[in-house]
Amino acid sequence: MMNLNKRILTGDRPTGRLHIGHYFGSLQNRVKLQDEYESFIEIADVQALTDNFNNPEKVRKNVRQVMLDYLSVGIDPNKTTIFIQSMIPEIAELTVFYSNLVTIARLQRNPTVKTEIAQKKELFGDSVTYGFLGYPVSQAADITSVKGTLIPVGEDQLPLIEQCREIVRKFNSIYGEVLVEPEAILSKNARIKGLDGNEKMGKSLGNAIYLSDTDEEIQKKVMSAVTDPNRIKKDDYGNPNVCMVAYYHNLFSKAEDTKSICEECKLGKRGCVACKKELIQNIIKELTPIRERRKYYEEHMELVDKILLEGTKKARKVAMETTKEIKKAMKLNYFD
Ligand code: TRP
Secondary structure (H helix, E strand, O other): OOEEEEEEEEEEOOOOOOEHHHHHHHHHHHHHHOOOEEEEEEEOHHHHHHOOOOOHHHHHHHHHHHHHHHHHHOOOOOOEEEEEHHHOHHHHHHHHHHHHHOOHHHHHHOHHHHHHHHHOHHHHOOOOOHHHHOHHHHHHHHHHHOOOOEEEEOHHHHHHHHHHHHHHHHHHHHHOOOOOOOEEEEOOOOOOOOOOOOOOOOOOOOOOOEOOOOHHHHHHHHHOOOOOOOOOOOOOOOOHHHOHHHHHHHHHOOHHHHHHHHHHHHOOOOOHHHHHHHHHHHHHHHHHHHHHHHHHHHOOHHHHHHHHHHHHHHHHHHHHHHHHHHHHHOOOOOOO
């Protein structure tokens, strides 16, 4: 049953193709939620530019890549409205209005922004741009422009949702009750580890398996995944708890198979190569239907563009209505 009282809004920065971390961490959940709630997904190209302003080609190219990833995992355009951020000028307009409702000190204290600035020293040097520091304000505009009330995100996004809630409260207290405070929905596999054992799988870390990887790429990546460093010979006792191959078996293989694989590893009865080969087969099995759908859409890019354009038009209509209400509350409706 559709619950029409709440509306989903999520988004991704189009800076690369999506990987299995996105798949388990958010995409699977979005596919499920689109049957329960009216759903919007934003391709956040303006936000992507906040730390890629010097690389517009990268952002442009990845808008369609991310779109192909969405369609290939089963985001259904009849249920989910997918739109491009920069084509909704109302979002930029709301960002300006909201920027009065948040202080610079508050933005600087935002844990997500703080961590990201520290990671981007090379780009920003000692002084971060106004645009990057302010992207939480723009994200609040994304969410409220389509009246998103449920925001499925990973843990790293929680401070941004909190900041949005603060902006909403402040807006409502000054201009009247127009906006609704959104709530985050945390996905259970919010963070998937990388092939190298890093806590996060990420495109910039080079430790990801992409949804669009070929059989050969998957094979090569799994073969180089980090395993128990103390296990040198096949009959050494292994420790699956420190092995990335065991970790991915948990995601891709049947529970009973994973259990016996790990038992055999602990007893030194199953070698890493055999274990990796089985994982490769299971990953390929899971990704094959996804890659087949991707191929279909790649061969029908005019259809992909049509879906994207229609979604954007629909989202724009909603954003225009919301902005009208907001401007009225702010007494900016001179000729009504
Ligand atoms: N900041 C999000 C990320 O990096 C992307 C995003 C943009 C988003 N606008 C959003 C997420 C609105 C949720 C709601 O993943």
